[in-house]
Amino acid sequence: MKKFTFDVKTLQGMIGALQAFWVEHGCVIMQPYDMEVGAGTFHPASFLRSIGPEPWSAAYVQPCRRPTDGRYGENPNRLQQYYQFQVILKPAPLEIQALYLQSLQVLGVAPLVDDIRFVEDNWESPTLGAWGLGWEVWLNGMEISQFTYFQQMGGLPCLPVTGEITYGLERLAMPLQGVDNIYDLIWSKTAKGSVTYGDIFHQNEIEMSKYNFEQADILVLFQQFDIYEKESLRLIELGLPLPAYEKAMAASHTFNLLDARRALSVTERQKTILKIRRLSKAIAESYFKAREALGFPLLQGKQHA
C-alpha cells in the first residue's frame, strides 16, 4: 500500500495533515456545511453538537463568508471568503492545548524557534447567543488560531464544556510558506506546476466584492430576511430544529450582506441581530429537547446529569 505524505508547504497539504492528525485523536472528519456561514462555529457540528451532554469530537474545513471584509482582490491580507479548519472536542480534554501545539508541529512550526503565544481573547457571538473564553494564538505576532472554551451556546450553558480550535488556514499558511500576499499562497503543487490561491480565488474575490458591496439587491435581501425568519419560526413551532437552523443560517448570511451594503442603521442592525439571536436560542432549546427525547444517543448508556 502506498503511504501518503502531506506537503505542508501547500494549503491542501496542510488540510490533509490536520485531518490526519485529528483522526489520530479520535475526531470524526466532517465536510463543510453546504450553506453560507460567517464562521466554522455555525456548522451544526459545532453549534448544535456543543449543546447538551453528549460527547462529540469532530474536525472539518469550513469556507466562511464575511462580505464586509471583501477588498476586490486588492488587499494582500483580507478576503470576503476564506477557510477555517475547525476542531471540536467535547468535553475538552485537559491536554487540549498540548494537542493543538503538536498539530502545529506537524505543520512545521518549531516551538524552540518560533514565538508561540496564547493571548486572551474572549469570544462572543451575538447572533448565536453564545460566548466562550480562550485565546487567539500568535505565531511570531500573527494570529493563526482562535481557541475557545464554549461557556454558553444558544443561551444554554455548555455542560460539559466544548473546546473549539479554529485554525485560520490562510493566516497560518502565510508564515509557513513565507509569503506576504494571500494570493501568492501555494494551494497545490502538481506535476504541471504550482496552483496559487490567486489562481483559484482572485476572480471570485473581485466579483463577489462587487456583488456584496454594489449589486446585492437591498430590497430583495430585506424580503429574504423576513421570509427566512418567518420560516425558521414556523419550523421551530413544528419541533424541527435542524431545518429551522438552516433558515436561521440563511437569515444570518442575509444580514451580513445587508451590513455590507450599509443598508442597516445602528438601531436596525441591533434589532436584526436580536431577531437572529431569538431564533438561535429557540433552536438550541428545541434541539436539546429533540436529543433528550431520543435519550441522548451518543451518551452510550452514560447517565445524563
Next chain:
Amino acid sequence: MRDLLIEIHTEEMPAKELMRLTNALAEEVAKRLQETNFSFDKVKQFATPRRLAIIMTELTSQQPDSVIERKGPALKAAFTSEGVPTKACEGFARSIGVQPTELITIQNDQGEWVGIQQKVSGKTLQTILPMIISDAIAALPIKKPMRWGDNTIEFIRPVHSVILLYGPQIIPAIILGLTTGNKTRGHRFYTKNWLTISLPSRYVALLKKNYVIVDFNERKKIIREQLVNLTQKELGNEYAVQMDEDLLNEVTGLIEWPVSLMGRFDKVFLDVPQEALISAMKNHQRYFPIVNTRGVLQPYFIIVSNIDSQDNKQIIQGNERVLRARLSDAQFFFNKDRTTIQKEGIDQYLQHLKKVTFQQQLGSLFDKAKRLQQLTGEIAAILQQDDKLASEAGLFAKMDLITELVGEFPELQGIAGFYYLQMLGISSHIGQAVRDQYRPAFAKDELPQTELGCLLSVADRLDTLVGAFGMGQLPTGDKDPLGLRRQAMGILRILIEKKIDIDLKNILEFASKNYTISFPNQNLIEDILNFMLERLRPWYQERGVTADVFAAVAALKIFRPFDFHQRIQAVQAFKQFPEASALSIANKRVSNILDKYSEKITAKDLNHNLFEEEVERELAEKAEEKYVKIKQLLILQHYTEMLAELATLREPLDRFFDKVMVMTEDKAKRENRLLLLKKLRELFLQVADIALLQ
C-alpha cells in the same frame, strides 16, 4: 515554623489580571490565617501567564492553645443551702462529662456561676489550611470565571495543578478539583516534564532554571533593561524606546521568559499619522515603538518574545511581516481618505455624516454636528470668545468618524480629524480642538490642551447628556452604556480645572432647545444638574473635602461649577478658623428659630428704635456694615475673604444670644429681632450654608 508555597498552575491567564489576582490571593490567605491565629513573617507574590503563587515565610504550624470557659447555672441555683448539687447543676456537669465536684466558680461583675474551664489545643495548619485556601480562592475577584472539561468548577482558566507545600511536606487537600501536590511545570516549550519542588525556598530558583522568571516585578525589570539596552546597542543614543507603563505590564503578563528583539519597518509608512502607526504597534501587536530625541517616531520597534529562539531571524521576520500588513492597511486607508476628502471638500464630505446614526431617535451624526456648531458657538459667545471659530470646530468635530482610517483604528477618532483638517488648510485651532475633544477619556486623563478644545469637549458631552436624559436613558446601578457618568465628570473637570466660569443651567437649556425633537423627559435639565452634582460628591471626597463642606455649598444650588469650586475651597479654609464652630452653631440656631416662626414678618427694614439692648444695636450695625462689604466681595467671587469678614460677627452674635431673648412678648420687638437674624442668615448664605458644617 516553615515556609508555605501555594501555586495554582493554569493555562494562560489574561495578562492584565495577573497582578490583581495574585495580590488578592496573598491578601485573602493572609487575612484568614491571621483570623485563625496563625502567624507568619512575610508574604511574597508571584505571577506568570501560567501560574499564580505566593510564599509565606515562617508560618506557624499550629494555632496556640486556648482556654475557654463554659458557664453553667448561677451559683445560687447550683447548690442547695446544704451544699448539695441541684438537678440543674448535675445536668450541666453531665452535659460536659464531669462530676459536679469538678466544677469551678466563675465570677464577674454580673454575678457568680458554676462552670468549667476547658483547654482547647490549637488546630494544626494541615487541618485548617485546605479550607482557608478554598475560601480564599472563592473570594478572588475573577471578572469572568469559566468552566472546563466535564466539571462544574470555575476559575479564570483551566487549572492543571495545585501546590500546597509546607516546608518539605505536602498539605493534602482537594483544591479546584485537584489533589494538592508539589509538582509544577516549567516553560511550556523548554521543559517537557513535571518539576518537583522540594522546598518552598527552592521554588524561584528551580523555575528560573526551567526558563520561568516567576516574579512579575523581576520580569518587568528585566524587560525594561532589555528595551533600553537593545535600543542603545542597535541604534545608539539618538533613539529612545517609548515605554508605556500599561504596555510594559501587559507584556510582562504575556511571557515567562522575556527576550527582546528589534524589528524594522519601511520608512514610507512614516507618512501615515504616527498615532496610527503607534496604535498598530502597541494596541494590536504589543510592540514597543522607538522615537528619536525629539519624540518623533522612527521605523523600528521592539518585540518581547517568550523564547530564546534558536533562530531569532524567524521571529523578527514573522513579526515584521505582520506589522507590514497592518501598516499597509493604515496607509491604504489614510491615502484613500485624503483623496476623497480633497476631492469632495469639507462641506460635501460632511454630507456623509447623514448616513450614520448618532443614537437611536437622536438623529444622524450630521444632526449632531449641526447641534455642536450651534452649541459650541453659543458657549464661546457667552465667554466672549471667537464664536465663529468655535462654531466651525463644532461642525467639523465628527468629520473623521466616517473615514476609513477611523473605521480601522477607532482609537484614532479626533486624531484623524486633526490630520485631515490640517490637510484642508483649516485653522489649526480647529484641528487641535477636534483632536482633543474626547479628552478626558478616563478619570486621570489629561484635559484638552487648548481653550477651544475644552469648549468643544464640553459642548459634545453636554449634547450627549441632553439627548440621553431627554430620552430617559439614565444610568442605573452598574449600567451606564453611554458612559454618561464619565462624560459628566469630564465636563466638570474641564470647567473647574480650566477655570471656565459658565452657568450650566443656561447652557443646558440652550442645548435642549438645540434638539429639534421634543423629549419624553420633561425634567431633563434638573435631572442632569442633579446627576452632575452627584458626580462631584465623590470627586471632592477623594480630594479630602469633607461631606459637610460639600453639603454646605451644595445647599445653595449653584450651577456654575467653577464658582461652586471656589466656594468649596473657601468653606474648607473657613473650617480651620477658630470662629468656625461657634458660627456654625449660631447659624443652626438662627435657622431653627426662623424655621419655627410661622407668622409672616411684615417689616422689610430694621428699626433701630425697637432695640432694647446695646448688643442688639451693635450686632445690627456690624451686620449692616458687613452687608456692603460682602456685596462687593461677592461680585469678585472672593469667598474666603467674605467668610473672613463674617467671622468677625462671631463675638457680637454670641453676646446677642447671651443677653437678648428673641421671642419676646412684644410683637414689634420680636419681629425686629427676627428680621435682624434673617438678614444675618442671608449674609452667610451668600457663601454657603454654614449651619451644615459639623
